[in-house]
Amino acid sequence: MRQDSAQKESMAKTQVLRWVSHELRTPLNGILATSSVLLRNPDATREDSAELLHTIHSSANVLTRLVDDLLDAAHLLGPAPGPVYLRPVPADLPKLLAETAAEFGARVASQDALIFITDIAQDLPRYVTIDEVRVRQVLNNLLANALAHTSKGYIRLHVECGGLSRLRVEVSDSGSGIAAADRDLLFEAFHRAAGSRQSHRGLGLGLAISREIVRGLGGHIGFDRERAHGSLFWFEIDLQPAEAPPVAPPEPATNRLRVLVVDDDPVSRRILSRLMNTLHCDVATAEDGQQAVSLAREGRFDLILMDCQMPNMDGFEATRRIRRHSQQAIYIAGCTANCFDADVRCCIEAGMDEVIGKPVDYSKLRALTESLRAARA
Numbered sequence: 001m002r003q004d005s006a007q008k009e010s011m012a013k014t015q016v017l018r019w020v021s022h023e024l025r026t027p028l029n030g031i032l033a034t035s036s037v038l039l040r041n042p043d044a045t046r047e048d049s050a051e052l053l054h055t056i057h058s059s060a061n062v063l064t065r066l067v068d069d070l071l072d073a074a075h076l077l078g079p080a081p082g083p084v085y086l087r088p089v090p091a092d093l094p095k096l097l098a099e100t101a102a103e104f105g106a107r108v109a110s111q112d113a114l115i116f117i118t119d120i121a122q123d124l125p126r127y128v129t130i131d132e133v134r135v136r137q138v139l140n141n142l143l144a145n146a147l148a149h150t151s152k153g154y155i156r157l158h159v160e161c162g163g164l165s166r167l168r169v170e171v172s173d174s175g176s177g178i179a180a181a182d183r184d185l186l187f188e189a190f191h192r193a194a195g196s197r198q199s200h201r202g203l204g205l206g207l208a209i210s211r212e213i214v215r216g217l218g219g220h221i222g223f224d225r226e227r228a229h230g231s232l233f234w235f236e237i238d239l240q241p242a243e244a245p246p247v248a249p250p251e252p253a254t255n256r257l258r259v260l261v262v263d264d265d266p267v268s269r270r271i272l273s274r275l276m277n278t279l280h281c282d283v284a285t286a287e288d289g290q291q292a293v294s295l296a297r298e299g300r301f302d303l304i305l306m307d308c309q310m311p312n313m314d315g316f317e318a319t320r321r322i323r324r325h326s327q328q329a330i331y332i333a334g335c336t337a338n339c340f341d342a343d344v345r346c347c348i349e350a351g352m353d354e355v356i357g358k359p360v361d362y363s364k365l366r367a368l369t370e371s372l373r374a375a376r377a
Helices: 002-039 046-076 093-108 132-148 206-216 266-278 289-298 315-325 341-350 362-376
Strands: 089-092 114-120 127-130 153-162 166-173 220-223 231-238 257-262 281-286 303-306 331-336 354-357
Touching: 002 046, 046 206, 089 093, 089 132, 093 114, 093 127, 093 132, 093 153, 127 132, 132 153, 132 166, 132 206, 132 231, 206 220, 206 231, 257 266, 257 289, 257 362, 266 281, 266 362, 281 289, 289 303, 289 315, 303 315, 303 362, 315 331, 315 341, 331 341, 331 362, 341 354, 354 362
Parallel strands: 114 153, 257 281, 257 303, 303 331, 331 354
Antiparallel strands: 089 127, 153 166, 166 231, 220 231
C-alpha cells in the first residue's frame, strides 16, 4: 500500500514537471525562433519586423506570467506556505478595470467564434487603496481560465460595487462548464480541469493562487456550482477610499529626470538606459554598489534603479550608504530578478522606496517617472 502511494506521488510529480516543461518551452520557442528569423532576415520589411517583434513581446509576457505563477506557488502553496505580501497604493479603479479588459479583449479579438462582453458598473468609486498588481493578477487569472474552456460563444466580465465599499467581480462564459468530478478540486494547485483547450491549458495554478491572494486581501472567491451551462467565477473584496494622486506635468520632455542605473550586467544596463532615455531622462550608469555610492555623492539624481545582487557591494548595502550620507531625497527603486516576498521585504528594509521586478515592465517605469515629475511640480 505504501509502495503504491509512493509510486502514485512520483507519477504525479513527473506529470507536473512535464506540464511545466511544456508550458515554459512554448513561449521560449516563440522568442528564440522568432528572434532567429529576425537575425537571419535583415532585409525584412518594416511590417514584417513589427509583426515578429510583437510575437517576441507577446511570448515574453506569457513566459513572465508562468514564472510569476511558479514563484507565487512556491511561496503561497508550498509545504510551509507564507502570507500574501501586499503593497496597497492609491489606484484608479475604473482605469484598472478598463485596461485589464482591453488587454484581454485584444487576445479574444483574433478568435472569430468568441466575443468578450464587459459590464462594468458606472457608479464604482474612482480612487481606492488596493494592491493593484494583485487585483489585476486575480482578474487576469479568472479571464484566462474562462478562455481555456471557451472556444466559441462569449466570455463576460461583470463588475459591481455594493454600497460603494464591496467590490464584486464575476467572470462567466459559455464554455464547456465544470464537470462534477472537478468541482471540489478547482482551487487545488496543478489541477487542470477536463475540457480545457490544449493551447490554453497552463500550469493549473491560476485558481489556487487567486484563492490565496483574495484571502490575503480579506475577501472571498468562488464559483456557481448550480450553473447548467458554462461557468461563473467570482470574487469579492472590500475597498478603502483614497485621494486622487497628483497630476503629472503635460510636457515631460521639458522636465527631464536624472537617473542612475546600477547593474553589474551590461545588457541590463544598456536596455534600462535606453528605456529611460525614451522616457525623457538623462541617464548615468554604475557597474556595482561602490560606483553607485560614489556617483550618488558626486551628482544629484532624482531616481536610482538599483540591482541587488552585485560584486564588490550589493544593492542593499549601497542603498543603506546612500541613505546614510545623502543630503537630498533620492527615490531608489530596487530592480531585481529576485521577486519573492522575502526579497521585496529586504529591499524595503534596506531603504528602497519600491521594487520593480525583472523583466522590467515599461509601463511601470513610465508610471514611476510620471509620479516623480508630478511630485517635483
